[in-house]
Amino acid sequence: MDIRFEQAGATFGDRVAVEPLTLSLTERRIAIIGLNGSGKTTFARMINGLVRPTTGHVTINGLDTVGDGEDVRSQVGFIFQNPQNQIILPILREDIALGLKTRRLPVAVVDDAVEAILARFGIEHLAARRAHELSGGELQLAALASVLVTEPEIVILDEPTNQLDLRNRAQVETTLRLLDESVLVISHDLALIEDFDRALMFHEGRLAADGTPCEVIAEYRKIAAP
Numbered sequence: 001m002d003i004r005f006e007q008a009g010a011t012f013g014d015r016v017a018v019e020p021l022t023l024s025l026t027e028r029r030i031a032i033i034g035l036n037g038s039g040k041t042t043f044a045r046m047i048n049g050l051v052r053p054t055t056g057h058v059t060i061n062g063l064d065t066v067g068d069g070e071d072v073r074s075q076v077g078f079i080f081q082n083p084q085n086q087i088i089l090p091i092l093r094e095d096i097a098l099g100l101k102t103r104r105l106p107v108a109v110v111d112d113a114v115e116a117i118l119a120r121f122g123i124e125h126l127a128a129r130r131a132h133e134l135s136g137g138e139l140q141l142a143a144l145a146s147v148l149v150t151e152p153e154i155v156i157l158d159e160p161t162n163q164l165d166l167r168n169r170a171q172v173e174t175t176l177r178l179l180d181e182s183v184l185v186i187s188h189d190l191a192l193i194e195d196f197d198r199a200l201m202f203h204e205g206r207l208a209a210d211g212t213p214c215e216v217i218a219e220y221r222k223i224a225a226p
């Protein structure tokens with residue numbers, strides 16, 4: 001994977017959410033940390049084109065997030081802070097199949113892919129369940145399955161362990177550890193990201209630290225200290 005920001009920044013009205021920055025991300029597991037409102041989600045949304053840069057360019061494997069938006073979104077899966085907002089169809093199996101059906105793939109291909117992803121996450125028993133009945137952890141895994149079934153190269157997760165109990169948190173943590181895809185994780189859960197390949201810290205819209213999780217977490221503790 002090759003994510004490049006070239007003097008790319010984002011403003012909403014006169015509010016600067018992400019100041020223009022230039023960087024290249026090629027590591028497989030990247031963490032994004034920082035205080036509330038520091039620009040993490042905006043930065044992540046710029047990667048799949050959900051937020052267009054107001055200055056500069058963002059490219060993913062050479063594709064521009066604005067000019068090649070559709071191709072970019074097929075390469076970058078995004079799992080939102082509240083996975084319940086992501087599940088569209090009531091029955092989980094149908095929801096997981098949706099992303100493939102919109103690509104007009106043959107039914108047998110869709111069915112095989114859905115069964116494979118359910119098995120990969122060990123959630124076959126949830127396939128016929130209604131999404132609104134699922135627990136937070138089950139829903140988090142279901143949202144991951146719905147995104148990964150379309151085989152994106154990069155997966156972005158916005159606070160994947162937020163509001164999860166210890167058991168569900170461990171389940172999601174293990175799942176993340178075993179993913180083959182490149183992952184970018186926004187998290188306030190520092191234990192989750194401590195063995196990642198690289199960490200970025202945002203502060204007041206600026207990329208304020210970039211290095212190993214150990215180095216960046218130390219910077220974060222400094223700015224978070226009262």
Ligand SMILES: Nc1ncnc2c1ncn2[C@@H]1O[C@H](COP(=O)(O)OP(=O)(O)OP(=O)(O)O)[C@@H](O)[C@H]1O
Nearest residue numbers: 012015016017034035036037038039040041042043
């Ligand atoms: N759609 C929007 N319209 C206006 N302002 C926005 C919008 N999205 C984000 N902002 C502002 O941009 C800044 C950065 O927000 P962002 O959601 O990127 O922060 P964050 O670091 O992800 O925060 P948190 O940890 O609380 O989720 C904030 O001041 C926020 O109010």
